[in-house]
Amino acid sequence: xxxxxxxxxxxxxxxxxxxxxxxxxxxxxxxxxxxxxxxxxxxxxxxxxxxxxxxxxxxxxxxxxxxxxxxxxxxxxxxxxxxxxxxxxxxxxxxxxxxxxxxxxxxxxxxxxxxxxxxxxxxxxxxxxxxxxxxxxxxxxxxxxxxxxxxxxxxxxxxxxxxxxxxxxxxxxxxxxxxxxxxxxxxxxxxxxxxxxxxxxxxxxxxxxxxxxxxxxxxxxxxxxxxxxxxxxxxxxxxxxxxxxxxxxxxx
Numbered sequence: 001x002x003x004x005x006x007x008x009x010x011x012x013x014x015x016x017x018x019x020x021x022x023x024x025x026x027x028x029x030x031x032x033x034x035x036x037x038x039x040x041x042x043x044x045x046x047x048x049x050x051x052x053x054x055x056x057x058x059x060x061x062x063x064x065x066x067x068x069x070x071x072x073x074x075x076x077x078x079x080x081x082x083x084x085x086x087x088x089x090x091x092x093x094x095x096x097x098x099x100x101x102x103x104x105x106x107x108x109x110x111x112x113x114x115x116x117x118x119x120x121x122x123x124x125x126x127x128x129x130x131x132x133x134x135x136x137x138x139x140x141x142x143x144x145x146x147x148x149x150x151x152x153x154x155x156x157x158x159x160x161x162x163x164x165x166x167x168x169x170x171x172x173x174x175x176x177x178x179x180x181x182x183x184x185x186x187x188x189x190x191x192x193x194x195x196x197x198x199x200x201x202x203x204x205x206x207x208x209x210x211x212x213x214x215x216x217x218x219x220x221x222x223x224x225x226x227x228x229x230x231x232x233x234x235x236x237x238x239x240x241x242x243x244x245x246x247x248x249x250x251x252x
Contacts, residue, residue, distance in 0.1 A: 038188045039191070040190045041057045041190075042118060044195065045195045046195065050132040051104070054105065054115070060097045062096050085102050087101055087102055103117075108132050115128040115145075125146070126148055138226055141222045141223075142219075142221050143221070144219050147192050147217075151208070189207055196221075198224045
């Protein structure tokens with residue numbers, strides 16, 4: 001079945017309306033184009049100073065790519081106001097296409113707001129926090145979040161989005177989604193990957209369609225030693241012990 005054509009171009013919105021959430025904008029490209037499978041990954045990479053990069057990548061299957069035609073027609077106007085940079089589409093080995101966006105952050109305090117931009121408040125990724133605690137000899141990095149899904153794609157939409165798509169949350173009827181298998185388990189999967197300094201990487205995934213509601217906690221911790229400070233401290237202790245030993249010997 002051919003995909004339903006929405007009433008407005010992809011990414012279009014009426015004046016005064018808020019920008020679409022990042023995840024819906026990208027997932028919309030996939031399902032309106034007739035994808036049978038869409039994988040969405042959010043990657044959080046943290047640098048040693050607590051800054052980092054959040055990258056959202058969605059992999060479209062070959063059928064969606066055929067419907068899409070020229071990737072240049074993807075509308076990304078709604079990404080820029082939120083500080084996101086569009087990542088040029090990259091072909092996959094099986095004829096699919098990876099599309100996405102990324103945004104940097106300067107401090108851990110910016111992370112919750114950036115995560116909310118991906119799917120909205122309390123949707124998909126909840127309670128995302130990044131803590132960076134430094135001491136004289138080490139720095140601790142702590143990530144906490146919950147990856148949550150209702151098992152229904154419509155949760156990523158809202159009334160404003162549905163209004164633009166002929167009253168349909170994803171621009172397609174339930175029968176049209178079923179005809180392409182988009183409502184089946186594994187048709188849409190969301191993953192969260194967190195990389196912390198020190199080589200620590202943790203990940204979790206939840207199905208976005210054709211499944212029961214699910215909730216997967218994702219926590220990651222890492223401790224990185226400050227070797228220059230530690231070596232300096234060892235040197236100071238060695239000098240003090242050497243001086244003490246010399247003083248004891250001189251008194252004999």
